[in-house]
Amino acid sequence: MTAQRLQLTWYNKDKALIPTETGKYGYTWVDPSDPRYCETHTLVMDDYVHGSQTPKSDEFEYSERADLEPPEDNLLILGESGDVLEALTRVPELAEKYVGKVRLIYIDPPFNTAQTFASYEDNLEHSIWLTMMRDRLLHMKKLLTDDGSIWVHLDNVEVHRMRLLMDAIFGPGNFLAEVVWQKADSPRGDAQGFSSDHDTILVYGRSSTPHLNRMARTASDNSRFSNPDNDPQGIWFSDNRSAPANIGNRKQHPSTFGIQHPITGDILYPAIGGCWRFGIERLLPALREFADYEVVPPDLDLRLNRTNLHSSQLREDVGDVMIRGGASAPSQQRARARIKALQWPEFFVTESSFGRKAYPPEQGQPPRTWWDNEEVGHNRQAKAEQKALSTGGTTFSTPKPERLLERVIHIGSDPGDIVLDVFAGSGTTAAVAQKMGRRWLTCELLESTFSTFTRPRLAKVVNDQDPGGVTSTMGERVADSEGGLPDGVSPDDAAKFTSVLNKLISDDAAAKKSALVKQLKAAAKTTRTKDVINWRGGGGFQVAHLSPACFDYDETLNRVMLTPEATGQVLIESVAANLGFTLLHPDDDYVFDGRRGNALLKVVEGVATVEQVDWLVSQIETGETIVLAATSVMDGVREHLRRSCKGSRVVAVPDDVFRYTQGGDL
Incomplete structure (x- = not known):
C-alpha cells in the first residue's frame, strides 16, 4: 500500500478566482485557463514622490539607523494583489528585478472574520479565502530569496487552515515559528464569550536556511548579570x-x-x-x-x-x-x-x-515567539499612531503598531533588502521599512484606502512629517544614584520600585519623612537620557497602477475577446507581457516593440499584410526571428513569414494569445 501525504482540500480547490467587481474583495470561480484569470497585467507608472532628509541638530541624539541612506527604489501600486503578483513574476522587466530578490514578505491579509470594516471587506467564505491565499502564496514564493522568509499575520479564524496551506506550499520542514502577538491592552467589554488578546504570525522560510537576525539584549535581559570580580570581559x-x-x-x-x-x-x-x-x-x-x-x-x-x-x-x-x-x-x-x-x-x-x-552572548538573543504589547505595541497604540497622521479625522480600521513591524523587519532583513507587503492597508510595513533603510514594494486594492491612508502616510514618511512610531526612541533609563544601582537591579526595576514605594506611602506623612525611605529612593534613583532620532526623512517611491484588462471572455459567444481598452500602447504592452517579451522603449525609434532572446515582437493593431512582413524582415539582423502579433491576419501571411524568416511566426490577437473556450482546452 502506497503511503498518502496529508493534504488540505476544499470546495473548488481546482478552480481559480477572478474579481467579481474591480476594487473590492469579491470573487467568482473560473477555470484556471480562463483568460480573465491568466492575463498578465502590466504596471502603469504614475508620479514619483521624493523627500529630503532633515539635517542633524545638536538638540537630539541620533541612532545608527538615522545615518542610513534613505531608500529611493520603492514601489507603491494601486491594484489587486493577485494581479500585482502576476505582474511582478511574469512581466520580464519586473521579474528580472524582483523574482528571487525579496528578502522578507510580511502580509496582513483579510482575516475572513465575517465582518465588514470601514477600510476593506473581510467576509470571504473559507474555500474562496484559501484559493485566494494559495494563488498569492505561490507567486510570493517565487519572489523570495533562497534565505528569505514570509510572515503571515492572522487571527484565530483561518490560522489553522493557513498552517496546512503553508506546509503544502513552503514545506513543513521550512516552518520557523508561530509568533503570538499580544494585540490587546485590556479586555473588550462587548466581547461575546472570550475576549481575544492575541493574533498569530506564521513564519516560514523559503528554504531550510533562512536569514534571521538576533535580538539586541535589553537591560532587563542583563539584570541577572553583574561583574563582582572586575572581569575585563564584562558582566557575567x-x-x-x-x-x-x-x-x-x-x-x-x-x-x-x-x-x-x-x-x-x-x-x-x-x-x-x-x-x-x-x-x-x-x-x-x-x-x-x-x-x-x-x-x-x-x-x-x-x-x-x-x-x-x-x-x-x-x-x-x-x-x-x-x-x-x-x-x-x-x-x-x-x-x-x-x-x-x-x-x-x-x-x-x-x-x-x-x-x-x-557571559551574555555577543550576537544577542534568538527571537522569541511571545511578543508582549509593552515591547511591540498594541491595537490602541496603532490607532493612536494613525490618528496623529490623519488630517481629516478618519483613521484606518485595523492598523498595526510600527514597533510590531520594526521587530519583524529587523529579524527578517538587513538594510538595503527588499521588503514586500501585498495588503498595504494603512502602509505600516512600507513606512517602517523606509525608516529602517529597507527597499519596499507594496500594493493596495481599494482606491479609497490608497488615496486616504497609504499614499499620504508614505509621503509624510519621506518628507519627515511623521514624528510617531519608530521615528524616535524614548531615552534609555539609566542609574542616577551615587555609586550606581546594586548588582542585579536594572534601571527599570529601580524605577518600578520607586513608583510602588511612592504609592505605598502616599497617605503616610511619617513614612515620607523617614530617613530609610529617603535612603531607598536615593539608592534607586534613575533618569532618562535624551530621546534618540532614528529617522530623518528622505528617499522616495514610485507610484503605479495596474493596466486595464485587454482580454475578456464572452460567455454568449464562448470566445475570447479584446476589451475596449485594448488599443495603442496599452495593447502593445499587454501583448508583450503575455507573450513574455521585454519592451523596447517607443521613444528610441525601435521598429519592433519587444525582444525575447533573438526573437523580436511587432504588434499591429489592424491587419497584418505580406508587405508588412517584407518590411519587417528587412529590418532584422542575421539569426533574429520575428513574432508578428496582429488583431487581423490576411490569408497567406503566416506562410509568407515562415518562408521569409525561418523560425518566425504570426500570432492572431486575441485567439492565439489565449485559446480558450468554456469546457474546452487551451
Missing part, C-alpha cells in the same frame, strides 16, 4: 556547572569525577545524572589558581555513592581532582587570597563551592 553570572550525561547503559562520562574544595575539604561531584560542563584538561588550569591540584586515582566507593551510576559503569581511568597534601590551612589561605584578588577564571572557587562564568 554563575551558570550551571553540570550538564546532562545521558550515558544510558554505557560507561561513566569522562567528565564525571570528584573535585576537592580547597577551603572546606569536601569532595564535590556534578549533579546526579550529570557531568561537569568542562573536562579535566580545561578545569585544571583554572583550579590551580586557587590551590595545588593534581589528578589522582579515583575513590570508586565515594563515586558510586555520589552518582547514580552502577558499579559496572565506573571507570578507573578517570581520576579525581584533589589538592596535593589535602585541604589545610595553607590551602584555605591561598584560595581566599585568590578569591579576594578578583578577576577569577572561567571556573572558580567560592567560599563553599565552585562557580562557572557565563
Whole structure:
C-alpha cells in the first residue's frame, strides 16, 4: 500500500478566482485557463514622490539607523494583489528585478472574520479565502530569496487552515515559528464569550536556511548579570556547572569525577545524572589558581555513592581532582587570597563551592515567539499612531503598531533588502521599512484606502512629517544614584520600585519623612537620557497602477475577446507581457516593440499584410526571428513569414494569445 501525504482540500480547490467587481474583495470561480484569470497585467507608472532628509541638530541624539541612506527604489501600486503578483513574476522587466530578490514578505491579509470594516471587506467564505491565499502564496514564493522568509499575520479564524496551506506550499520542514502577538491592552467589554488578546504570525522560510537576525539584549535581559570580580570581559553570572550525561547503559562520562574544595575539604561531584560542563584538561588550569591540584586515582566507593551510576559503569581511568597534601590551612589561605584578588577564571572557587562564568552572548538573543504589547505595541497604540497622521479625522480600521513591524523587519532583513507587503492597508510595513533603510514594494486594492491612508502616510514618511512610531526612541533609563544601582537591579526595576514605594506611602506623612525611605529612593534613583532620532526623512517611491484588462471572455459567444481598452500602447504592452517579451522603449525609434532572446515582437493593431512582413524582415539582423502579433491576419501571411524568416511566426490577437473556450482546452 502506497503511503498518502496529508493534504488540505476544499470546495473548488481546482478552480481559480477572478474579481467579481474591480476594487473590492469579491470573487467568482473560473477555470484556471480562463483568460480573465491568466492575463498578465502590466504596471502603469504614475508620479514619483521624493523627500529630503532633515539635517542633524545638536538638540537630539541620533541612532545608527538615522545615518542610513534613505531608500529611493520603492514601489507603491494601486491594484489587486493577485494581479500585482502576476505582474511582478511574469512581466520580464519586473521579474528580472524582483523574482528571487525579496528578502522578507510580511502580509496582513483579510482575516475572513465575517465582518465588514470601514477600510476593506473581510467576509470571504473559507474555500474562496484559501484559493485566494494559495494563488498569492505561490507567486510570493517565487519572489523570495533562497534565505528569505514570509510572515503571515492572522487571527484565530483561518490560522489553522493557513498552517496546512503553508506546509503544502513552503514545506513543513521550512516552518520557523508561530509568533503570538499580544494585540490587546485590556479586555473588550462587548466581547461575546472570550475576549481575544492575541493574533498569530506564521513564519516560514523559503528554504531550510533562512536569514534571521538576533535580538539586541535589553537591560532587563542583563539584570541577572553583574561583574563582582572586575572581569575585563564584562558582566557575567554563575551558570550551571553540570550538564546532562545521558550515558544510558554505557560507561561513566569522562567528565564525571570528584573535585576537592580547597577551603572546606569536601569532595564535590556534578549533579546526579550529570557531568561537569568542562573536562579535566580545561578545569585544571583554572583550579590551580586557587590551590595545588593534581589528578589522582579515583575513590570508586565515594563515586558510586555520589552518582547514580552502577558499579559496572565506573571507570578507573578517570581520576579525581584533589589538592596535593589535602585541604589545610595553607590551602584555605591561598584560595581566599585568590578569591579576594578578583578577576577569577572561567571556573572558580567560592567560599563553599565552585562557580562557572557565563557571559551574555555577543550576537544577542534568538527571537522569541511571545511578543508582549509593552515591547511591540498594541491595537490602541496603532490607532493612536494613525490618528496623529490623519488630517481629516478618519483613521484606518485595523492598523498595526510600527514597533510590531520594526521587530519583524529587523529579524527578517538587513538594510538595503527588499521588503514586500501585498495588503498595504494603512502602509505600516512600507513606512517602517523606509525608516529602517529597507527597499519596499507594496500594493493596495481599494482606491479609497490608497488615496486616504497609504499614499499620504508614505509621503509624510519621506518628507519627515511623521514624528510617531519608530521615528524616535524614548531615552534609555539609566542609574542616577551615587555609586550606581546594586548588582542585579536594572534601571527599570529601580524605577518600578520607586513608583510602588511612592504609592505605598502616599497617605503616610511619617513614612515620607523617614530617613530609610529617603535612603531607598536615593539608592534607586534613575533618569532618562535624551530621546534618540532614528529617522530623518528622505528617499522616495514610485507610484503605479495596474493596466486595464485587454482580454475578456464572452460567455454568449464562448470566445475570447479584446476589451475596449485594448488599443495603442496599452495593447502593445499587454501583448508583450503575455507573450513574455521585454519592451523596447517607443521613444528610441525601435521598429519592433519587444525582444525575447533573438526573437523580436511587432504588434499591429489592424491587419497584418505580406508587405508588412517584407518590411519587417528587412529590418532584422542575421539569426533574429520575428513574432508578428496582429488583431487581423490576411490569408497567406503566416506562410509568407515562415518562408521569409525561418523560425518566425504570426500570432492572431486575441485567439492565439489565449485559446480558450468554456469546457474546452487551451
